[in-house]
Amino acid sequence: MAHDPTDSAAAFAELGRIKLGETDLNGVLRRVADLAQRTLPGAEQVSITLVRDGGAHTAAHTGEIALKLDERQYEQDGGPCLEAAAGRTTVPVPDTGTDHRWNGWAQVAADAGIGSVLSVGLPIEEKVSGALNIYGARPRAFHDDAVALAQTFVRYAAVALANAHLYDTTATLAQHMQAAMESRAVIEQAKGIIMGERRCTADEAFAILTRVSQDSNRKLRDVAAALVERTQRG
The missing domain is CATH 1.10.10.10 (Winged helix-like DNA-binding domain superfamily/Winged helix DNA-binding domain)
Structure with missing residues (x-):
């Protein structure tokens, strides 16, 4: 998938222009995932993991492989997206074919055609954490500049999602x-x-x-x- 680094500024601006009255939390999540796939170099598929009340689920995804690999992590309670969400940190998997963490999860990813993975912790609010999961088609798809861009993207996205979550919670309470x-x-x-x-x-x-x-x-x-x-x- 082609990416234009100059589009990152436009992506950050688009995150800031999201009007909460025109969409709900799920709509914001889908827009963040789509923007990440278009903006981040090496991103073949993207998903967003949300963790609340001890349970994790994929709240948005741009492809079925991302969804299936996320769900495999939830089933075995281990994987880069869960580590990134729990620690609010960045967890890279440079080469799924040679990575032996998480009870063979990386090999499952390799068999599915994913060569590398980057999960970046996505803080939303005190009781809700998450991760932006970026799946690359080839090994070592995410160089240092790509990692830095993903981390910057997450900081902008976290603000949009935190605002959307607060808006959604407030609207639900009002209802x-x-x-x-x-x-x-x-x-x-x-x-x-x-x-x-x-x-x-x-x-x-x-x-x-x-x-x-x-x-x-x-x-x-x-x-x-x-x-x-x-x-x-x-």
């Missing part, structure tokens, strides 16, 4: 809060209906809703919404 407020409102409406029909207290009305929810194995909000809808139709 949950909105849903909770809507649930509370419909439950209060249902309680009012029951209180009017049965001349009971608010606590007694809530107990009736709870009992129906348990007996019918439905969520409390769904029971309340059904009662409100039925009353409005009647």
Whole structure:
């Protein structure tokens, strides 16, 4: 794959122009992976590993070989992407055909047509780490300048991903809060209906809703919404 070193500045600028309101975290991850493949010399395929709550997964990839080699590392709990993510460092594999680390993983990569690998730790936030994994077709595909460029790329990408993760988390929290407020409102409406029909207290009305929810194995909000809808139709 051809690379133009002069494109690196444009790539860094593109990372900085990502508008979080126009895409989600997955969209940012895909753009980072695609940009890395286009920008970094020697990159045949690229993937991004994310590690959270003790579990690792490939959040974006530009080719199936990268995905399969990532997943092989997760299965055996060892490999360059996991080391890079855990240590927030750079882990090179100059020649997969002669590397004997990680229980034979490098030989699997060599058999798949990958001659060298470079994984660069990708810090996102305190509870989420990751790695940018660059797979090269030939041995020693990543010279010192390429490694330095990859490390610089990761620093720019980490800012974009950290912002995207915060935006995504905040948006999700806002959605949950909105849903909770809507649930509370419909439950209060249902309680009012029951209180009017049965001349009971608010606590007694809530107990009736709870009992129906348990007996019918439905969520409390769904029971309340059904009662409100039925009353409005009647």
